[in-house]
Amino acid sequence: MSSFIVRFVNAEIGYDSPIIKDIVLNIPRPSLTTLLGPNGSGKTTLLRAMIKYAKVFGGYVYIDDRDINELSIKDLPKYVSYSPAEIYSQMGLTVLDVVMSSRNGDGWVGKDDAFMVLKRLGIDNIANRRFDELSTGQKRLVLIARALASKAPLILMDEPTTNLDLSNKYRVIAVLRRIVNEGITVIAAGHDIDLALASDWVVAIRNGEILAVGSPEEVISDGILSELYGINVRVVSVDGHKLVYVSDGHV
Numbered sequence: 001m002s003s004f005i006v007r008f009v010n011a012e013i014g015y016d017s018p019i020i021k022d023i024v025l026n027i028p029r030p031s032l033t034t035l036l037g038p039n040g041s042g043k044t045t046l047l048r049a050m051i052k053y054a055k056v057f058g059g060y061v062y063i064d065d066r067d068i069n070e071l072s073i074k075d076l077p078k079y080v081s082y083s084p085a086e087i088y089s090q091m092g093l094t095v096l097d098v099v100m101s102s103r104n105g106d107g108w109v110g111k112d113d114a115f116m117v118l119k120r121l122g123i124d125n126i127a128n129r130r131f132d133e134l135s136t137g138q139k140r141l142v143l144i145a146r147a148l149a150s151k152a153p154l155i156l157m158d159e160p161t162t163n164l165d166l167s168n169k170y171r172v173i174a175v176l177r178r179i180v181n182e183g184i185t186v187i188a189a190g191h192d193i194d195l196a197l198a199s200d201w202v203v204a205i206r207n208g209e210i211l212a213v214g215s216p217e218e219v220i221s222d223g224i225l226s227e228l229y230g231i232n233v234r235v236v237s238v239d240g241h242k243l244v245y246v247s248d249g250h251v
């Protein structure tokens, strides 16, 4: 078994034509990786390549040492689970129903397994609540539970901390870290520097190309963030924590 759960080898990825160009990227297992970059830079497209929603035009994408092109849609849930950025309302479904709408390698997730995952995340108290009546933070935790219920070794999360208050954001980050400590690899995409700082690896993507890959210490720097976003970004350290601001902001 390779120490990398995902490998992009000179991969060209897109929809009608390539948007991601010739990328080489290895994601170690288990790890928390954040894809960071401007709007439209290709982060979601990169995640979608791993669920065969975006097309691999050239090169290779391997998940768990298997060429994604050789994996059938039916087999994918054994390897990977994807949680999109938008939270669909799931009208009328309970939390348990939402988790049970996940597929694992054998089929739909059963009620006992769904409940166990909710318990594992400490949200079994809302198992019978209607999903569409929950707060955004609760919904996000339920979607993490749904992804976990698939038992896939790789979880992809698009913007997992968007629209969360500070407390819920850190709760989600803590849950993602816990999942990784339990042996699962999480790849998240988004704009949350705090999530990037809590990650093992950060991939900076600009215009469909990888600008930098490394530890948060390496990538969350004045130079790389300024180049990534095309503005003057400063990174300072306060009480051992990195804080990021725009030095020539227009406000």
Ligand SMILES: Nc1ncnc2c1ncn2[C@@H]1O[C@H](COP(=O)(O)OP(=O)(O)OP(=O)(O)O)[C@@H](O)[C@H]1O
Residues within 6 Å of the ligand: 015, 016, 019, 037, 038, 039, 040, 041, 042, 043, 044, 045, 046, 189
């Ligand atoms: N289904 C699609 N069909 C065709 N083009 C698409 C599709 N989805 C996204 N694109 C295009 O791919 C490019 C990259 O978009 P993508 O959503 O991957 O960026 P992103 O980095 O995730 O952006 P954001 O931070 O705004 O979510 C954009 O130019 C977008 O218009």
